[in-house]
Amino acid sequence: MHMMMQHRTFSQTINFPMVLRVVGWLLMIEAFFMLAPLLVALIYREEWIAIHFGIAVVVTFLAGLFMNYRIKPKSKAMRKREGLLLTATVWVFFSLFGMIPFLLSGTVSGFTDGFFETMSGFTTTGASVIIDVEELPRGILFWRSMMQWIGGMGIILFTLAVLPMLNYKGGVSLFNSEVTGITHERMRPRVSQTAKSLWMIYIVFTVVLALLLGFGPMGWYDAICHTMSTVSTGGFSTKNNGLHHWHDYYTDIVIMIFMLVCGINFGIIYKVAVQRRFSAIKHSDTLKWYLSIVLVGSIVVFARIAYMSFVDTWHYGAILATFDTISAITSTGFATYDYEHEGQFIFFFLMLLMIFGGMAGSTAGGAKIDRLVVLLKNVKNEMYKVVHSSAVKAVRLDGKSIPHMMVEKILAFLSVYMVVMVVVAVILTLFGMPAFDALFNSLSAISNIGFGYGEMTGGFDKFANLNPICKWLLAFEMLVGRLEVFTVLAILTPGFWKRD
Amino acid sequence: MKIVIAGAGEVGTHLAKMLSNEEQDIIVIDKDEKKLYNLDNYNLMTMQGSALSLDQLKSIQVGEADIFIAVTPHETINVIACSMAKSLGCKKAVARVDNYEFMKPASKKFFASYGINTLIYPEYLAALEVQTAMQHTWARNWFEMLDGKLVIAGVKVRDNARIVGHKLKDLVGISSFMHVNAIKRNREIIIPGGNDEVMHNDIIYVATTPRNIDDVIAICGKEKHVVESVLIMGGNEIARLLAKLICNKYKVKIMHNNMEQCQEMADELPDCNVVYYETGDTDVLEDEGVEDYDVFVALGDSSESNILSCVMAKEIGMRKTIAQVENLQFFNEAESLNIGTIINKKLIASSTIFQMMIDADTENSKSLALADAEVAELEVGAGAKVTKSKVKDLRLSSDMTIAGLVRNGEGLLVTGDTQLQAGDRVVVFCLAGAIHKIEKMFG
Numbered sequence: 001m002h003m004m005m006q007h008r009t010f011s012q013t014i015n016f017p018m019v020l021r022v023v024g025w026l027l028m029i030e031a032f033f034m035l036a037p038l039l040v041a042l043i044y045r046e047e048w049i050a051i052h053f054g055i056a057v058v059v060t061f062l063a064g065l066f067m068n069y070r071i072k073p074k075s076k077a078m079r080k081r082e083g084l085l086l087t088a089t090v091w092v093f094f095s096l097f098g099m100i101p102f103l104l105s106g107t108v109s110g111f112t113d114g115f116f117e118t119m120s121g122f123t124t125t126g127a128s129v130i131i132d133v134e135e136l137p138r139g140i141l142f143w144r145s146m147m148q149w150i151g152g153m154g155i156i157l158f159t160l161a162v163l164p165m166l167n168y169k170g171g172v173s174l175f176n177s178e179v180t181g182i183t184h185e186r187m188r189p190r191v192s193q194t195a196k197s198l199w200m201i202y203i204v205f206t207v208v209l210a211l212l213l214g215f216g217p218m219g220w221y222d223a224i225c226h227t228m229s230t231v232s233t234g235g236f237s238t239k240n241n242g243l244h245h246w247h248d249y250y251t252d253i254v255i256m257i258f259m260l261v262c263g264i265n266f267g268i269i270y271k272v273a274v275q276r277r278f279s280a281i282k283h284s285d286t287l288k289w290y291l292s293i294v295l296v297g298s299i300v301v302f303a304r305i306a307y308m309s310f311v312d313t314w315h316y317g318a319i320l321a322t323f324d325t326i327s328a329i330t331s332t333g334f335a336t337y338d339y340e341h342e343g344q345f346i347f348f349f350l351m352l353l354m355i356f357g358g359m360a361g362s363t364a365g366g367a368k369i370d371r372l373v374v375l376l377k378n379v380k381n382e383m384y385k386v387v388h389s390s391a392v393k394a395v396r397l398d399g400k401s402i403p404h405m406m407v408e409k410i411l412a413f414l415s416v417y418m419v420v421m422v423v424v425a426v427i428l429t430l431f432g433m434p435a436f437d438a439l440f441n442s443l444s445a446i447s448n449i450g451f452g453y454g455e456m457t458g459g460f461d462k463f464a465n466l467n468p469i470c471k472w473l474l475a476f477e478m479l480v481g482r483l484e485v486f487t488v489l490a491i492l493t494p495g496f497w498k499r500d
Numbered sequence: 501m502k503i504v505i506a507g508a509g510e511v512g513t514h515l516a517k518m519l520s521n522e523e524q525d526i527i528v529i530d531k532d533e534k535k536l537y538n539l540d541n542y543n544l545m546t547m548q549g550s551a552l553s554l555d556q557l558k559s560i561q562v563g564e565a566d567i568f569i570a571v572t573p574h575e576t577i578n579v580i581a582c583s584m585a586k587s588l589g590c591k592k593a594v595a596r597v598d599n600y601e602f603m604k605p606a607s608k609k610f611f612a613s614y615g616i617n618t619l620i621y622p623e624y625l626a627a628l629e630v631q632t633a634m635q636h637t638w639a640r641n642w643f644e645m646l647d648g649k650l651v652i653a654g655v656k657v658r659d660n661a662r663i664v665g666h667k668l669k670d671l672v673g674i675s676s677f678m679h680v681n682a683i684k685r686n687r688e689i690i691i692p693g694g695n696d697e698v699m700h701n702d703i704i705y706v707a708t709t710p711r712n713i714d715d716v717i718a719i720c721g722k723e724k725h726v727v728e729s730v731l732i733m734g735g736n737e738i739a740r741l742l743a744k745l746i747c748n749k750y751k752v753k754i755m756h757n758n759m760e761q762c763q764e765m766a767d768e769l770p771d772c773n774v775v776y777y778e779t780g781d782t783d784v785l786e787d788e789g790v791e792d793y794d795v796f797v798a799l800g801d802s803s804e805s806n807i808l809s810c811v812m813a814k815e816i817g818m819r820k821t822i823a824q825v826e827n828l829q830f831f832n833e834a835e836s837l838n839i840g841t842i843i844n845k846k847l848i849a850s851s852t853i854f855q856m857m858i859d860a861d862t863e864n865s866k867s868l869a870l871a872d873a874e875v876a877e878l879e880v881g882a883g884a885k886v887t888k889s890k891v892k893d894l895r896l897s898s899d900m901t902i903a904g905l906v907r908n909g910e911g912l913l914v915t916g917d918t919q920l921q922a923g924d925r926v927v928v929f930c931l932a933g934a935i936h937k938i939e940k941m942f943g
Contacts, residue, residue, distance in 0.1 A: 190545075
């Protein structure tokens, strides 16, 4: 009866077999998720679609099973590198297998489009290459919405919550690389418990919203699809012109409220809803910033709409203004009204909000308000230092001073974020896209929003007419944005692969 | 089990890391956020704040905690924090102190009235451990369990030992006087079965009863020595406590490289010789006749220099060397060198906590922590899983073994045919990360 100690290895050799084995596990979970659209297809008697999903489930499950049983890692060690690699590759694997039903059913025209669509789904971007979604079978549309729902809270986080296998030291670095934000606050002592709490909140939101929408004018099927799009701040719709299709205040307002709430740090929601600590709201500077920006943004957009008389009634204008502001800042990107030909200003303004994004620890994308608040406060301190050159200042957030190291990291993050966005935009112009459109679409991808702008994309929310290279680039950018830049870019640096 | 640790110093951090591998719910509180960063990659929750803030204690629901451990550098804070946590409803509270007087049985009642169940004084416990090690020079570790009715000894065996080179099942009669719990070989710990073999340079952890010790010494190829004189290097708290404990029994000399502290020790310890030396001065070693001492204890602040000076002392010809190695990374390294006994105050502190985790009755029980294994004693509960069949049929998980037991006041060794009964007090030897399994088996 031999027992080896939990062997500490001091080698920098990346443990690929272990990474692949865990990916195998996760693929089996994806197969399990795909049973839901299969069921939907059966309910709506879409036999062919059901068969397509059946094939996808079997293929994905077998691939996962194969990876899990045929790969025998020598050591179970999962350190930083393996953690980063796993987090990044899981999203790619999920997209590769997630597109099987799209390809089989002919929803998308090829591999590139399939990858773009699924990556856009899982990263909750909500940009689409499909021009006419209304003709799509219900099973396919359901899977499209569901991908966002899975990706919204996070694939790894789901696994941490339900399976004990990642619940050890290595799981912590996975948690840190998938949860958004600066500090990756944990609400409960163990990572698995924290993941469970986050998913529970998420599921409660989903159920409540689905009920609210279901009793509205939408009908249950559309209600559930839109619910998954909303709580994940994704933005896929089941209709060609999105929520505009219903033209209904009740639906708009309910969705608006849930988008707003899902852009709030889930840690605060947990404290208030579960622990009944209402002081958490009072103590959060970021929450005040978030709500203020939404308020000011809505007023500005409303003023513009009213001034230019885009719509007939003031209340419709007000709803539109608030809805689009929230939709942009939370990176949902639901299309409601097409300003394209009339209002460049609104687009430009919304673009600023898109950079902000929601709060860290929410399902929203973007650079996260927390970081921008730190940036602004740091700039303020620097300005002060111009006059008082020997002053010593601290950046404070939520009443706590933020260590220098952290401020530096945040500044680096924001710089890299901008650089990636601009570089991709420059490449997009190479393919003939006008400069503003390129910037807008690039930002839309990295912030996981999903608005598309310009003649080349093929319509609002649509990216159908792009060159394949542009599609790959944008899909890559979505992943970079979803995993908050460093995770993916670190893997692309030579230093990640070198032993030093 | 929910465990709250106040203070992310050396001891607190070590406890948190170890317990997070034991599948426990850990929350660590410290004022200094920087200290908490070290724990960022562990499976636990940290909170920046004061252990004396009622609001913050409430916000992490201390009332639901099973154990509250206060290990900040200040004993007053520890005592008050424990008392607060207890009043909020936590089940057990442990405070770290650094005052010998508090450890006396008379103080117990006073602290109990504050709600503190256990006091730990790691430096004092370390000094006691050094003292025990001196009395048993042939063993690397020596632990008396179950009120001394059972002994666990760690012994380094070499070619000359009879036990080396045979499968355990072939060593006829061995089970009548000892039980090999674990074999440590090249950084690996093995819980052996009958087909395993003890090899040259292994450290074996054996359980035995006091009357069989001579047999164990014989089969391991060891001899007993009588210790007369002790040389202590270092002037920290452990060194002073140790000197106080042993100065009447042995001839004690303390060497230290800080003049001021040397003077303090000379004032405090009239029965010891205190010598000041400058680091790197080898002449003074000659002058002081280092070679003539039986035991060398290195208690300096740096683990590295403690290890090195022990190696040197052994080369000079001292019989027994003892080094304080606080740096756990060096622990395995030091063990593979020729150093008699290694002590570490963090391990000593954590053993107390482990005991609290597995057994309600901490008053009379003991546990001890090795670098990557733990030994704990506990009572077998009525209807516990382990009472259902003979030990060999229990299918114990491969990371633990039962070392021995006390039944009707008599210490017994455990073999495959032993049948455990409710009410037995047993000693369990288990590898790190497995201690949370014990409760399921024995509770």
